[in-house]
Amino acid sequence: MAWQEGAAVEIINRMPRDFAVIVPMANEEEAFVPFVAALQGVLDGLGGGKVFLVVDRVSRDRTRQLCEGLAARDKRFVSVWAPENRNVVDAYLRGYREALRAGSAFVIEMDAGLSHDPRALPLFLRALDQGYPCVYGSRFIAGGSFYDSHWRRTFLSRIGTVLANLMLGTRLFDMTSGFQAFHSGIVQRFIDYPLLSKAHFYQTELRYLLRRHRCVEIPIRYRAPSPSVSKRAILNSLYVLFRYFLLRLRGKAALVG
DSSP, X not given: XXXXXXXXXXXXXXXXXXXXXXXXXXXXXXXXXXXXXXXXXXXXXXXXXXXXXXXXXXXXXXXXXXXXXXXXXXXXXXXXXXXXXXXHHHHHHHHHHHHHHTTOSEEEEOOTTTTBOGGGHHHHHHHHHTTOSXXXXXXXXXXXXXXXXXXXXXXXXXXXXXXXXXXXXXXXXXXXXSOEEEEHHHHHXXXXXXXXXXXXXXXXXXXXXXXXXXXXXXXXXXXXXXXXXXXXXXHHXXXXXXHHHHHHHTTOOOOOO
């Protein structure tokens, strides 16, 4: 089901305040200031919310120091140092755990560096508040788009969605977007699930595992400054996809109930 973008500004005063945004941060020094400024502007309008910035050993620049400095100045931001992370999936899950510990009713996951536009946050909150437990950002519905992105990234996203829907029996317009949101009860269901993904395909894995839950897609604009995707990430994506496909053929389709 696709969510048609409306005039978010008109409903901003009725937005829920008890929400968290989780953002893995890795080598984000260059884009740190514009990203944070955009996010602060949206939070000012919403009048609430917490942002958990998750940093681990992948970061080799001053990202950790910048996050800690921001958290000291603006109490809406929490810097989370997670040296135990093995991959980006661990970073996302650590953020979700922090949000649950903080008692957030809604949790929104997004990427840093303005790959995802913070101005879409009110749309996610509106859908969550209207009863959708799972809200997925989509670049392939009316109002959604890519910009400043290499054709290779666009192609991988489109082909990934086609393959996932075909092999897993899902019906979403965008199965690979990393901008998504959940009610806390949904997060509690998947937070300890033994996910197979080690890279960004985990978002596709989650959408498959949560396919029985009511969901909606909302339009987002996506920017991918780098055309490259690591071979390891692609191989892991194919492994996970075929693993679930084979389980489905054997009548043992995985599910987070």
